[in-house]
Amino acid sequence: MNQDEHEALNRLSENKNIIITKADKGNAIVLQNRNDYFEKMFKLIEDKTKFECLEDDPTLERESKLKDFLKRLLDKGTISQQVYDKTRPMGSKAGSLYGLPKVHKEGFPMRPIISSIGTYNYGLAKWLDSIIKALLDNDKFMLKDSFEFVNNISNLKNKNGFMVSFDVESLFTNIPVDETIDLLVKMMYKKKSKSTDLFHGLKELEFRKMMNYCTKMSHFQFGGLYFDQIDGVAMGSPLAPTLASVFVSHFENKFHEQLKELGVDFWARYVDDIFAIIKDKSKAESILNFLNNWHKNLRFTTEVEVKKKLPFLDVLVENKSCEFRTTIYRKKTYTGVLLNWNSLTARKYKINLIKCLLDRIWKICTDYELINIEILKIKQILLNNDYPIKVIDDEILDFLNKKYKKDIAQKEKKR
Secondary structure, eight states: OOHHHHHHHHHHHTOTTEEEEEOSSSSOEEEEEHHHHHHHHHHHHTOTTTEEEESSOOHHHHHHHHHHHHHHHHHTTSSOHHHHHHHOOOSOOOEEEEEEEOTTSTTOOEEEEEEOTTSTTHHHHHHHHHHHGGGGTTOTTBOSSHHHHHHHHHTOOSOOOEEEEEEETTHHHHOOHHHHHHHHHIIIIISOOHHHHHHTTOOHHHHHHHHHHHTTTOEEEETTEEEEEOSSOOBTBTTHHHHHHHHHHHHHHHTHHHHHHHTEEEEEEETTEEEEEESOGGGHHHHHHHHTTSOTTOOEEEEEOBTTEEEETTEEEEEETTEEEEEEOOOTTOOOOOOOTTSSSOHHHHHHHHHHHHHHHHHHOOSHHHHHHHHHHHHHHHHHTTOOHHHHHHHHHHHHHHHHHHHHHHHHHHO
């Protein structure tokens, strides 16, 4: 953003009829009419099955109760002093709801996000999340990131099927909390789990109480009012992605054999995005119908390959002669705005940005031709952000020299 644009935004921010936010996708800035913004947001929280309006701010009362509960667990040796210090709330505040417009969708619907840093249950939610994640270590369908997806796809051979992706609509707000907690209890207490070792003597009812504090008793404020999210999990909670994975993973494992019978040859998921290879295009609709009968809270949409290509996350996959090529995918909302070279930021951070972008290209693109194409693109993007051509070229040359030398050394070692 140049100086003129920055000054223009400052002037606009003084207009009380305008709300300035980021877009849900990309680095775009969105100007919205204040009344329209609040109307869309209040429409979201009018759903009484998901949200309950409170008479006043319950932060102090809930902070005190949680602190007493954790102290009792500490005193009987269920949690350590270190865990107690991490999870004990102090000086808490209510969460804050805001919305990011989905500019890539018709009508610009809002994605609700609750800023939960500093809330009374934030520390406990972070600790619980670290424990629960251990239960998902062996989830064969869940992806950690785009790089793992590329590795999995690159290892597929002789898969001449049809590519399709599925997306779970509004997954976080549609997760049934009680049902998901029941699944967690079964995973932790009905089966021998390494996670239970970290809890020492924590009883099932105590674990449920912790989960209720972090889910059904997560209040927030918006427009001068206070609300509880009584079902679903808030986007912004440390637990949200993990609980979503626990819930969806249950159905993936339960119906895996039926999916194979319907024609699914490959299945991988990142939170609410699923990539699949099916036997042929005619199977796509029946698989979608099957998924939409999994659970009343789950609704799936689908996207199919076009000209042997399909985007997934930030990767564009091409099925070419029974092998899969991958390269960088940029959504239509991508603005190309990066940390500007003239910004008041240490030089090392700008250099590291170049290195990170190059490393991402190297890990995602499957061959040298695609790597070279993407390097040319990123070079232009960096120039657009005022990076000096000499700095860009020097970093590219240094990066490629190291990578090519390493490749040659590895090939010679295998001989």
